[in-house]
Amino acid sequence: MKRIALLGMPNTGKSTLFNRISGASARVGNWPGITVDLLSAKILIGGHIAELIDLPGIYDLHGFSEDEQVVRHFLTNNPVDLVIILLNSSQIDRQLSLVLQIKKLQLPSVLALNMADEAKQTGITIDTESLAKALQMPVMQMSAKYGDGLPKALQAATKIINQNQPASDPQVISRLLQEDNQIEQEMDALIQYHVQIPTTLSDNTTDKIDKILLHKWFGLPIFFAAMFVLFQFIFTVGKPLQDGLAWILHLLRINILAPLFVSSPSWLSGLMLDGVYNGVSTVAAFVPIIVLFFLVMAMVEDSGYLSRAAFLMDALMAKMGLDGRGFVMMLMGFGCNVPALMGTRIMRSRPMRLLTMLVIPFSLCSARLQVFIFMITALFTAKQAPLILFSLYVMSFLTMFLTAIFFQGQYKNSEPFILELPPYRFPTLRQIVLRGWQEVKHFLIRASKFIVIGVVLVWTLTNFPSNVPPASIGTFAGQIGVLFAPVLDPLGIDSQLAIALIFGFVAKEIVLGALAVIYGLQGDALMAQMATQIDWVQAMSFMLFTLIYTPCLSTIATLKNESKSSAFMWLSIAWSLGLAWIVSFVFYQGARWLGF
Amino acid sequence: MQLLSQLKIGQQAVIAAIEAEETLFHRLSALGFRVGKPLSIIRRANFNGPLQVRLGTTDVILRSTEAARIRINTQSD
Numbered sequence: 001m002k003r004i005a006l007l008g009m010p011n012t013g014k015s016t017l018f019n020r021i022s023g024a025s026a027r028v029g030n031w032p033g034i035t036v037d038l039l040s041a042k043i044l045i046g047g048h049i050a051e052l053i054d055l056p057g058i059y060d061l062h063g064f065s066e067d068e069q070v071v072r073h074f075l076t077n078n079p080v081d082l083v084i085i086l087l088n089s090s091q092i093d094r095q096l097s098l099v100l101q102i103k104k105l106q107l108p109s110v111l112a113l114n115m116a117d118e119a120k121q122t123g124i125t126i127d128t129e130s131l132a133k134a135l136q137m138p139v140m141q142m143s144a145k146y147g148d149g150l151p152k153a154l155q156a157a158t159k160i161i162n163q164n165q166p167a168s169d170p171q172v173i174s175r176l177l178q179e180d181n182q183i184e185q186e187m188d189a190l191i192q193y194h195v196q197i198p199t200t201l202s203d204n205t206t207d208k209i210d211k212i213l214l215h216k217w218f219g220l221p222i223f224f225a226a227m228f229v230l231f232q233f234i235f236t237v238g239k240p241l242q243d244g245l246a247w248i249l250h251l252l253r254i255n256i257l258a259p260l261f262v263s264s265p266s267w268l269s270g271l272m273l274d275g276v277y278n279g280v281s282t283v284a285a286f287v288p289i290i291v292l293f294f295l296v297m298a299m300v301e302d303s304g305y306l307s308r309a310a311f312l313m314d315a316l317m318a319k320m321g322l323d324g325r326g327f328v329m330m331l332m333g334f335g336c337n338v339p340a341l342m343g344t345r346i347m348r349s350r351p352m353r354l355l356t357m358l359v360i361p362f363s364l365c366s367a368r369l370q371v372f373i374f375m376i377t378a379l380f381t382a383k384q385a386p387l388i389l390f391s392l393y394v395m396s397f398l399t400m401f402l403t404a405i406f407f408q409g410q411y412k413n414s415e416p417f418i419l420e421l422p423p424y425r426f427p428t429l430r431q432i433v434l435r436g437w438q439e440v441k442h443f444l445i446r447a448s449k450f451i452v453i454g455v456v457l458v459w460t461l462t463n464f465p466s467n468v469p470p471a472s473i474g475t476f477a478g479q480i481g482v483l484f485a486p487v488l489d490p491l492g493i494d495s496q497l498a499i500a501l502i503f504g505f506v507a508k509e510i511v512l513g514a515l516a517v518i519y520g521l522q523g524d525a526l527m528a529q530m531a532t533q534i535d536w537v538q539a540m541s542f543m544l545f546t547l548i549y550t551p552c553l554s555t556i557a558t559l560k561n562e563s564k565s566s567a568f569m570w571l572s573i574a575w576s577l578g579l580a581w582i583v584s585f586v587f588y589q590g591a592r593w594l595g596f
Numbered sequence: 597m598q599l600l601s602q603l604k605i606g607q608q609a610v611i612a613a614i615e616a617e618e619t620l621f622h623r624l625s626a627l628g629f630r631v632g633k634p635l636s637i638i639r640r641a642n643f644n645g646p647l648q649v650r651l652g653t654t655d656v657i658l659r660s661t662e663a664a665r666i667r668i669n670t671q672s673d
Contacts, residue, residue, distance in 0.1 A: 059626030091653050094628040122653070207638075216642055311657050315645030318659070324646070416620050416662045420627060421648060421655035 002050035002161055008086035009095050010057035011422045013114045017086055017144035018054040019434045046158035061101040066348055076174040079167035082160050083109045089119035092195055096187050105176050107168050108160050109137045112153045116141040131194045145428055206423040219312050227331055234292045241288035249281040275459030276452055291440050293335050298435040302427035307419055320401060321408025323417045326356040330400060333363025337555045341562055349415030357559060358572055359403050361551050364396040367508035372543055374512055378527035379539040392547055399548055458506055477502060491584040492538035507552040537596050541588040548580035601663035603637050609668040610634050616665045628654050
């Protein structure tokens with residue numbers, strides 16, 4: 001099988017081109033010599049089946065960032081038949097250096113100049129024929145976004161593949177990489193003779209938009225307003241979809257699954273229906289919101305606004321050892337922690353990425369909000385309610401800042417904050433949908449594994465031994481509740497609430513259901529019952545603990561997957577549990593001491 | 597000669613020297629910061645936030661600590 005590598009600088013539309021060539025057939029794969037996953041797809045080219053690999057966007061083959069090392073290690077460990085180099089036409093004066101570096105490695109290459117339309121608008125004209133002669137490789141202008149010029153580029157690629165030259169020798173590449181050359185001079189000469197760039201760029205739409213969006217005083221308020229509108233959009237559109245899906249899943253259970261298990265032993269139907277099916281459908285009901293979330297985020301990211309948000313917030317974030325991009329992820333976490341954790345991939349420095357990932361689980365996500373609204377309605381007056389909810393949001397921010405300040409020494413950021421500010425671009429629908437779909441697919445694969453194991457465990461704990469009522473003190477879960485009593489009693493959390501907290505470890509969505517099972521009541525009756533069993537100080541302590549301790553199994557799974565470190569995952573769990581305990585303890589004992 | 601971090605908004609300058617360790621130097625040169633290249637500052641974020649610098653066809657944002665590693669000549673020098 002032939003192997004084709006796709007290579008280019010960040011923000012050149014590499015992923016767009018990859019998606020366009022491969023359709024939606026991409027898969028994540030492991031490669032010799034590197035630890036990160038790369039996207040690849042099988043494509044048919046000139047009668048050969050070839051594997052197309054999407055390498056990370058890099059500025060320089062000789063750089064020291066994680067991505068640059070990944071590309072270097074890939075090329076020095078894997079033979080390659082062809083490299084498709086993608087450049088941004090309107091920045092060719094700078095990006096040509098990457099082409100020359102690849103050329104020095106004597107890899108068979110095709111140069112695709114993307115964003116031909118943008119270059120045209122800014123008045124840049126590139127003589128592709130003479131440039132091709134000078135570089136001794138095919139040079140094509142194209143638009144990955146709209147597909148213009150793609151057939152021509154693929155033709156050139158096919159021609160090289162059909163020549164059946166031997167694939168690159170990783171050892172030779174390794175040797176050549178060490179010989180750094182006078183690339184800069186060569187680059188200047190090429191630009192001087194083959195490219196014309198006007199002294200001032202004629203297209204200034206981006207400048208005009210930036211004058212408003214990056215305004216000294218209005219920039220941040222506009223940013224917050226925009227974020228608020230986006231979240232509002234996600235949840236107004238997503239909530240009915242979620243309710244609808246939950247309803248369908250419920251009907252499926254009553255009408256198809258329940259009759260199916262009617263004759264099987266009660267432990268099996270209990271395990272399958274109350275355990276596996278309930279757990280999985282709880283997660284499945286969240287899929288519409290996740291899909292919307294990713295679609296919106298893909299749009300924001302591709303538009304170029306994310307780099308602007310980073311610019312606006314960087315001064316404050318720098319004081320906590322984070323940078324502007326970290327703030328955007330914290331905001332994302334208020335919807336759902338999982339995509340926010342996955343979003344930290346845009347950070348190139350590992351310490352900064354880890355610090356951001358440690359902070360995100362404290363974002364008051366929509367699942368926790370659901371628990372809080374229920375508890376607040378049950379135990380506080382309508383007048384107090386908004387204030388209590390607001391204080392929980394403040395608490396969420398405080399714990400995030402505290403965590404960042406506390407750990408910033410451990411995760412010293414070695415990387416300087418230098419970001420390219422791309423011009424505003426309108427992403428196409430196809431681009432957004434493809435991006436969104438890939439993220440959703442990965443989320444589902446990961447979440448499903450974890451949730452099934454988690455719910456089976458919880459179901460077992462609350463249903464055995466089988467001679468006592470489910471979820472009562474006599475069950476294993478009840479026994480664990482009693483076991484934790486010495487730890488949780490000082491927080492005002494009784495053994496029944498403790499069982500709910502154990503449920504909450506799997507997913508916060510289950511907390512309400514758990515309370516319903518434990519008290520054997522639903523809706524208003526449950527609220528009334530809880531109001532007689534616990535007072536507001538206990539309720540607040542319970543809510544603080546729920547806010548701060550580990551959000552859910554999906555978040556933990558994502559933490560482990562993204563950090564590729566179990567130790568980091570355990571650190572995050574231990575820190576959040578410890579902090580939750582201390583905050584609840586201080587609050588509960590303090591309130592009692594003050595006479596409440 | 598002055599530092600990039602001291603350059604006024606809208607003023608033109610030419611890079612005179614880059615004083616950075618290898619990692620930062622590589623990163624800067626990959627983004628187009630090279631001796632002799634003209635540049636200008638478009639805006640600064642509030643509260644001593646990052647600078648937006650324009651080099652040729654590229655806009656880059658960087659913190660003033662990094663900008664202080666780049667020496668520049670303004671036209672008046």
